[in-house]
Amino acid sequence: MTVGELVERARRWQAGIADSTTWHAALLKAIAFEVAQHARNRLALSLVVFFIPCWLAIVRTVIPSRPIEYQSRIAPAPITVDASELALISGALNALTLIIGFMLFASVRRAREFDQRLVLAGFPRPVLLLAKLAGLVLVATVVSGYASIVMGFYCDPHSGGMLFLSLLSAGLTYGGLGVALGVAVPTELAGMFVIIMVSLVDVMVQNPVINPGKDQAVLRFLPTYGPMQSGVAATFTDSASFGYLMLGPLWLLVFAAFGLGAFYLRTKDHSRHTGGPGEPEAAVVTVRLRADGTLEVESRRGPVMVCTERPAPLRMPEWLPLSEKSLGSASAAPGG
Numbered sequence: 462m463t464v465g466e467l468v469e470r471a472r473r474w475q476a477g478i479a480d481s482t483t484w485h486a487a488l489l490k491a492i493a494f495e496v497a498q499h500a501r502n503r504l505a506l507s508l509v510v511f512f513i514p515c516w517l518a519i520v521r522t523v524i525p526s527r528p529i530e531y532q533s534r535i536a537p538a539p540i541t542v543d544a545s546e547l548a549l550i551s552g553a554l555n556a557l558t559l560i561i562g563f564m565l566f567a568s569v570r571r572a573r574e575f576d577q578r579l580v581l582a583g584f585p586r587p588v589l590l591l592a593k594l595a596g597l598v599l600v601a602t603v604v605s606g607y608a609s610i611v612m613g614f615y616c617d618p619h620s621g622g623m624l625f626l627s628l629l630s631a632g633l634t635y636g637g638l639g640v641a642l643g644v645a646v647p648t649e650l651a652g653m654f655v656i657i658m659v660s661l662v663d664v665m666v667q668n669p670v671i672n673p674g675k676d677q678a679v680l681r682f683l684p685t686y687g688p689m690q691s692g693v694a695a696t697f698t699d700s701a702s703f704g705y706l707m708l709g710p711l712w713l714l715v716f717a718a719f720g721l722g723a724f725y726l727r728t729k730d731h732s733r734h735t736g737g738p739g740e741p742e743a744a745v746v747t748v749r750l751r752a753d754g755t756l757e758v759e760s761r762r763g764p765v766m767v768c769t770e771r772p773a774p775l776r777m778p779e780w781l782p783l784s785e786k787s788l789g790s791a792s793a794a795p796g797g
Contacts, residue, residue: 487584491592494575498568499600505564509604513556514611520552521545521615524670535694535702542697544670546616550692551668553608554631554685555660561601562635562656569593569643570652573727580728590721593640601632616696623695623706630709631688635660637716638684644723664689684712 499505524545531542576589605628609621618624635656642652663683665671680686687708694700749757 488588491589492595495592495596508560513608516556517552520548524548534690535700536698548670549615551664555664557628557632558635558660561632562639565597565636565639566643566652569640577728597636601629601636605629605632618696619699620695623701627688627692630706631685634684634709634712637713641716641720644720
Protein backbone atom coordinates (compact mmCIF):
# COMPACT_ATOMS: atom_id res chain seq x y z
CA MET A 462 0.00 0.00 0.00
CA THR A 463 1.43 3.35 -1.05
CA VAL A 464 1.59 6.54 0.98
CA GLY A 465 -1.06 8.14 -1.21
CA GLU A 466 -3.47 5.31 -0.54
CA LEU A 467 -2.87 5.60 3.20
CA VAL A 468 -3.52 9.33 3.07
CA GLU A 469 -6.69 8.82 1.04
CA ARG A 470 -7.91 6.15 3.45
CA ALA A 471 -7.20 8.46 6.40
CA ARG A 472 -9.18 11.25 4.72
CA ARG A 473 -12.13 8.94 4.13
CA TRP A 474 -12.00 7.79 7.75
CA GLN A 475 -11.92 11.41 8.95
CA ALA A 476 -14.84 12.32 6.68
CA GLY A 477 -16.80 9.33 7.97
CA ILE A 478 -16.18 10.36 11.57
CA ALA A 479 -17.17 13.96 10.80
CA ASP A 480 -20.51 12.86 9.28
CA SER A 481 -21.28 10.19 11.87
CA THR A 482 -23.41 10.83 14.96
CA THR A 483 -22.59 7.69 16.95
CA TRP A 484 -21.30 7.68 20.53
CA HIS A 485 -17.86 6.60 19.31
CA ALA A 486 -17.68 9.39 16.74
CA ALA A 487 -18.80 11.97 19.30
CA LEU A 488 -16.03 10.86 21.66
CA LEU A 489 -13.37 11.14 18.94
CA LYS A 490 -14.59 14.62 17.99
CA ALA A 491 -14.57 15.77 21.61
CA ILE A 492 -11.04 14.40 22.12
CA ALA A 493 -9.90 16.28 19.01
CA PHE A 494 -11.37 19.49 20.45
CA GLU A 495 -9.49 18.95 23.74
CA VAL A 496 -6.15 18.22 22.05
CA ALA A 497 -6.47 21.31 19.85
CA GLN A 498 -7.23 23.49 22.86
CA HIS A 499 -4.19 22.21 24.80
CA ALA A 500 -1.97 22.69 21.75
CA ARG A 501 -2.98 26.36 21.55
CA ASN A 502 -1.96 26.98 25.18
CA ARG A 503 1.51 28.32 24.36
CA LEU A 504 2.18 29.67 27.83
CA ALA A 505 1.73 26.25 29.40
CA LEU A 506 3.92 24.63 26.75
CA SER A 507 6.62 27.21 27.42
CA LEU A 508 6.46 26.47 31.13
CA VAL A 509 6.87 22.77 30.42
CA VAL A 510 9.92 23.31 28.22
CA PHE A 511 11.75 25.96 30.25
CA PHE A 512 10.39 26.01 33.80
CA ILE A 513 10.94 22.33 34.68
CA PRO A 514 14.71 22.23 33.90
CA CYS A 515 15.31 25.67 35.41
CA TRP A 516 13.41 24.76 38.58
CA LEU A 517 15.25 21.46 39.01
CA ALA A 518 18.59 23.20 38.44
CA ILE A 519 17.75 25.72 41.17
CA VAL A 520 16.73 22.96 43.58
CA ARG A 521 19.91 21.01 42.86
CA THR A 522 22.03 24.11 43.46
CA VAL A 523 20.32 25.44 46.58
CA ILE A 524 19.78 22.22 48.57
CA PRO A 525 23.10 20.96 49.99
CA SER A 526 24.23 17.46 49.16
CA ARG A 527 24.21 15.69 52.52
CA PRO A 528 22.83 12.35 53.74
CA ILE A 529 19.37 12.37 55.29
CA GLU A 530 17.09 9.63 56.58
CA TYR A 531 13.79 9.06 54.81
CA GLN A 532 10.93 7.04 56.25
CA SER A 533 9.93 4.91 53.27
CA ARG A 534 6.76 2.83 53.44
CA ILE A 535 7.91 0.64 50.57
CA ALA A 536 11.42 -0.21 51.74
CA PRO A 537 11.61 -2.56 54.75
CA ALA A 538 13.48 0.05 56.83
CA PRO A 539 14.21 3.79 56.73
CA ILE A 540 16.70 4.60 53.99
CA THR A 541 19.51 7.15 53.90
CA VAL A 542 19.36 9.30 50.78
CA ASP A 543 21.03 12.39 49.38
CA ALA A 544 19.12 15.51 50.44
CA SER A 545 19.58 17.33 47.12
CA GLU A 546 18.37 14.34 45.09
CA LEU A 547 15.39 13.87 47.40
CA ALA A 548 14.56 17.55 46.92
CA LEU A 549 14.67 16.95 43.16
CA ILE A 550 11.76 14.51 43.46
CA SER A 551 9.75 17.00 45.51
CA GLY A 552 10.60 19.78 43.05
CA ALA A 553 9.57 17.69 40.05
CA LEU A 554 6.30 16.71 41.73
CA ASN A 555 5.61 20.32 42.65
CA ALA A 556 6.27 21.55 39.09
CA LEU A 557 4.16 18.80 37.54
CA THR A 558 1.18 19.28 39.83
CA LEU A 559 1.12 23.04 39.26
CA ILE A 560 1.59 22.95 35.47
CA ILE A 561 -0.81 20.09 34.74
CA GLY A 562 -3.36 21.38 37.24
CA PHE A 563 -3.28 24.83 35.65
CA MET A 564 -3.48 23.45 32.11
CA LEU A 565 -6.59 21.38 32.81
CA PHE A 566 -8.20 24.10 34.91
CA ALA A 567 -7.69 26.73 32.19
CA SER A 568 -8.88 24.35 29.47
CA VAL A 569 -12.11 23.51 31.29
CA ARG A 570 -12.80 27.14 32.20
CA ARG A 571 -12.36 28.37 28.63
CA ALA A 572 -14.50 25.61 27.15
CA ARG A 573 -17.56 26.07 29.39
CA GLU A 574 -19.69 27.87 26.80
CA PHE A 575 -18.43 25.61 24.03
CA ASP A 576 -19.34 22.54 26.08
CA GLN A 577 -22.82 23.96 26.60
CA ARG A 578 -23.24 24.32 22.84
CA LEU A 579 -22.02 20.77 22.31
CA VAL A 580 -24.57 19.49 24.83
CA LEU A 581 -27.33 21.40 23.04
CA ALA A 582 -26.10 19.88 19.77
CA GLY A 583 -26.66 16.38 21.17
CA PHE A 584 -23.26 15.42 22.60
CA PRO A 585 -23.70 13.23 25.71
CA ARG A 586 -22.20 14.81 28.81
CA PRO A 587 -20.28 11.66 29.85
CA VAL A 588 -18.62 11.77 26.42
CA LEU A 589 -17.39 15.32 27.00
CA LEU A 590 -16.00 14.44 30.42
CA LEU A 591 -14.29 11.33 29.04
CA ALA A 592 -12.72 13.52 26.36
CA LYS A 593 -11.35 15.84 29.05
CA LEU A 594 -9.90 12.86 30.91
CA ALA A 595 -8.33 11.60 27.67
CA GLY A 596 -6.75 15.02 27.17
CA LEU A 597 -5.53 14.89 30.76
CA VAL A 598 -3.87 11.50 30.21
CA LEU A 599 -2.15 12.78 27.06
CA VAL A 600 -0.90 15.98 28.73
CA ALA A 601 0.24 14.17 31.89
CA THR A 602 2.09 11.53 29.86
CA VAL A 603 4.00 14.09 27.77
CA VAL A 604 4.89 16.36 30.70
CA SER A 605 5.85 13.48 32.99
CA GLY A 606 8.01 11.89 30.31
CA TYR A 607 9.81 15.18 29.73
CA ALA A 608 10.32 15.73 33.47
CA SER A 609 11.72 12.21 33.96
CA ILE A 610 14.20 12.79 31.11
CA VAL A 611 15.32 16.07 32.67
CA MET A 612 15.74 14.42 36.07
CA GLY A 613 18.09 11.90 34.45
CA PHE A 614 20.62 14.71 34.01
CA TYR A 615 20.71 15.43 37.78
CA CYS A 616 20.45 11.95 39.32
CA ASP A 617 20.72 8.28 38.40
CA PRO A 618 17.48 6.54 39.44
CA HIS A 619 17.49 2.79 39.98
CA SER A 620 14.26 2.42 37.97
CA GLY A 621 13.56 5.15 35.44
CA GLY A 622 10.27 3.54 34.41
CA MET A 623 8.86 3.53 37.93
CA LEU A 624 10.00 7.13 38.42
CA PHE A 625 8.10 8.10 35.27
CA LEU A 626 4.98 6.29 36.47
CA SER A 627 5.26 8.06 39.84
CA LEU A 628 5.41 11.46 38.16
CA LEU A 629 2.53 10.45 35.89
CA SER A 630 0.44 9.41 38.89
CA ALA A 631 0.92 12.81 40.53
CA GLY A 632 0.13 14.61 37.27
CA LEU A 633 -3.10 12.68 36.82
CA THR A 634 -4.12 13.51 40.39
CA TYR A 635 -3.77 17.27 40.02
CA GLY A 636 -5.07 17.22 36.47
CA GLY A 637 -8.26 15.68 37.85
CA LEU A 638 -8.32 18.40 40.51
CA GLY A 639 -7.99 21.01 37.76
CA VAL A 640 -10.93 19.50 35.84
CA ALA A 641 -13.11 19.46 38.97
CA LEU A 642 -12.22 23.04 39.90
CA GLY A 643 -12.70 24.26 36.34
CA VAL A 644 -16.29 23.03 36.44
CA ALA A 645 -17.16 23.86 40.04
CA VAL A 646 -15.48 27.12 41.14
CA PRO A 647 -17.09 30.42 40.11
CA THR A 648 -13.90 32.42 39.36
CA GLU A 649 -10.46 31.73 37.91
CA LEU A 650 -8.71 33.32 40.90
CA ALA A 651 -10.34 30.88 43.30
CA GLY A 652 -9.32 27.86 41.24
CA MET A 653 -5.72 29.02 40.84
CA PHE A 654 -5.43 29.78 44.54
CA VAL A 655 -6.71 26.32 45.49
CA ILE A 656 -4.31 24.53 43.13
CA ILE A 657 -1.29 26.54 44.34
CA MET A 658 -1.98 26.15 48.04
CA VAL A 659 -2.89 22.46 47.89
CA SER A 660 0.19 21.65 45.81
CA LEU A 661 2.59 23.59 48.04
CA VAL A 662 1.28 22.08 51.27
CA ASP A 663 0.92 18.60 49.80
CA VAL A 664 4.44 18.26 48.37
CA MET A 665 6.47 20.27 50.85
CA VAL A 666 5.37 18.58 54.08
CA GLN A 667 6.37 15.17 52.69
CA ASN A 668 10.00 16.18 52.19
CA PRO A 669 12.08 15.46 55.32
CA VAL A 670 14.42 18.31 54.34
CA ILE A 671 11.58 20.69 55.21
CA ASN A 672 9.56 18.54 57.61
CA PRO A 673 11.91 16.32 59.67
CA GLY A 674 9.11 14.72 61.68
CA LYS A 675 8.56 10.97 61.37
CA ASP A 676 5.52 8.70 61.53
CA GLN A 677 3.05 11.48 60.75
CA ALA A 678 -0.15 9.64 59.87
CA VAL A 679 -1.76 12.72 58.30
CA LEU A 680 0.68 12.50 55.37
CA ARG A 681 -1.05 9.34 54.15
CA PHE A 682 -4.17 11.34 53.28
CA LEU A 683 -2.36 13.77 50.96
CA PRO A 684 -2.89 13.38 47.19
CA THR A 685 0.78 12.91 46.26
CA TYR A 686 1.68 10.65 49.19
CA GLY A 687 1.63 7.53 47.01
CA PRO A 688 3.60 9.06 44.09
CA MET A 689 6.17 10.49 46.54
CA GLN A 690 6.74 7.14 48.22
CA SER A 691 6.91 5.34 44.87
CA GLY A 692 9.23 7.95 43.35
CA VAL A 693 11.69 7.81 46.26
CA ALA A 694 11.73 4.00 46.15
CA ALA A 695 12.28 4.01 42.37
CA THR A 696 15.14 6.51 42.65
CA PHE A 697 17.12 5.13 45.60
CA THR A 698 16.13 1.44 45.93
CA ASP A 699 15.26 -1.60 43.86
CA SER A 700 11.88 -1.93 45.59
CA ALA A 701 8.61 -1.03 43.92
CA SER A 702 4.99 -0.94 44.97
CA PHE A 703 2.15 -0.59 42.49
CA GLY A 704 -0.25 -0.21 45.44
CA TYR A 705 1.24 3.14 46.40
CA LEU A 706 1.55 4.04 42.74
CA MET A 707 -2.20 3.55 42.18
CA LEU A 708 -3.13 6.02 44.91
CA GLY A 709 -2.83 8.79 42.32
CA PRO A 710 -5.39 7.31 39.88
CA LEU A 711 -7.64 6.65 42.88
CA TRP A 712 -7.63 10.37 43.66
CA LEU A 713 -8.28 10.99 39.97
CA LEU A 714 -11.45 8.88 40.12
CA VAL A 715 -12.65 10.87 43.12
CA PHE A 716 -12.07 14.19 41.37
CA ALA A 717 -13.62 12.86 38.13
CA ALA A 718 -16.79 11.79 39.96
CA PHE A 719 -17.05 15.21 41.56
CA GLY A 720 -16.40 16.91 38.22
CA LEU A 721 -19.05 14.80 36.48
CA GLY A 722 -21.66 15.80 39.03
CA ALA A 723 -20.74 19.48 38.75
CA PHE A 724 -20.69 19.21 34.95
CA TYR A 725 -24.23 17.82 34.93
CA LEU A 726 -25.38 20.74 37.04
CA ARG A 727 -23.55 23.34 34.94
CA THR A 728 -24.75 22.13 31.53
CA LYS A 729 -28.41 21.84 30.57
CA ASP A 730 -29.68 19.63 27.76
CA HIS A 731 -32.81 21.42 26.54
CA SER A 732 -33.38 18.80 23.86
CA ARG A 733 -34.44 16.32 26.57
CA HIS A 734 -37.10 18.67 27.98
CA THR A 735 -40.73 17.88 27.27
CA GLY A 736 -43.72 20.05 28.02
CA GLY A 737 -45.68 17.40 29.87
CA PRO A 738 -46.16 13.70 30.44
CA GLY A 739 -48.53 13.39 27.50
CA GLU A 740 -46.28 15.05 24.93
CA PRO A 741 -43.88 13.01 22.78
CA GLU A 742 -40.16 13.09 23.41
CA ALA A 743 -38.30 15.77 21.51
CA ALA A 744 -36.25 14.42 18.61
CA VAL A 745 -32.70 15.41 17.72
CA VAL A 746 -32.12 14.88 14.02
CA THR A 747 -29.34 15.47 11.51
CA VAL A 748 -30.24 16.33 7.92
CA ARG A 749 -27.58 15.88 5.23
CA LEU A 750 -27.74 16.61 1.51
CA ARG A 751 -26.58 13.67 -0.61
CA ALA A 752 -24.69 13.92 -3.87
CA ASP A 753 -27.81 12.96 -5.87
CA GLY A 754 -29.79 15.86 -4.40
CA THR A 755 -31.84 13.84 -1.91
CA LEU A 756 -31.91 14.43 1.83
CA GLU A 757 -30.81 11.95 4.49
CA VAL A 758 -32.50 12.30 7.88
CA GLU A 759 -30.88 10.60 10.88
CA SER A 760 -32.31 10.65 14.39
CA ARG A 761 -30.04 10.70 17.45
CA ARG A 762 -32.91 10.51 19.89
CA GLY A 763 -36.68 10.43 19.68
CA PRO A 764 -39.14 9.42 16.94
CA VAL A 765 -39.05 11.14 13.56
CA MET A 766 -41.85 11.08 10.97
CA VAL A 767 -40.85 11.93 7.42
CA CYS A 768 -43.65 12.89 4.99
CA THR A 769 -42.87 11.95 1.39
CA GLU A 770 -46.29 12.84 -0.16
CA ARG A 771 -46.68 15.87 -2.38
CA PRO A 772 -48.35 18.72 -0.44
CA ALA A 773 -51.91 19.69 -1.30
CA PRO A 774 -52.49 22.84 -3.44
CA LEU A 775 -52.79 26.09 -1.55
CA ARG A 776 -56.36 27.30 -0.98
CA MET A 777 -57.51 30.76 -0.03
CA PRO A 778 -59.21 30.78 3.37
CA GLU A 779 -62.98 31.35 3.26
CA TRP A 780 -62.87 33.98 6.02
CA LEU A 781 -60.88 36.37 3.77
CA PRO A 782 -63.06 39.58 3.68
CA LEU A 783 -62.48 40.45 0.04
CA SER A 784 -62.44 38.12 -2.92
CA GLU A 785 -61.11 38.93 -6.36
CA LYS A 786 -64.64 39.53 -7.67
CA SER A 787 -65.75 41.83 -4.88
CA LEU A 788 -62.47 43.73 -5.16
CA GLY A 789 -63.18 44.40 -8.84
CA SER A 790 -66.76 45.60 -8.26
CA ALA A 791 -65.68 47.83 -5.41
CA SER A 792 -63.08 49.52 -7.56
CA ALA A 793 -65.68 50.20 -10.36
CA ALA A 794 -68.26 51.70 -8.04
CA PRO A 795 -66.80 55.21 -7.68
CA GLY A 796 -66.71 55.69 -11.45
CA GLY A 797 -70.46 54.96 -11.77
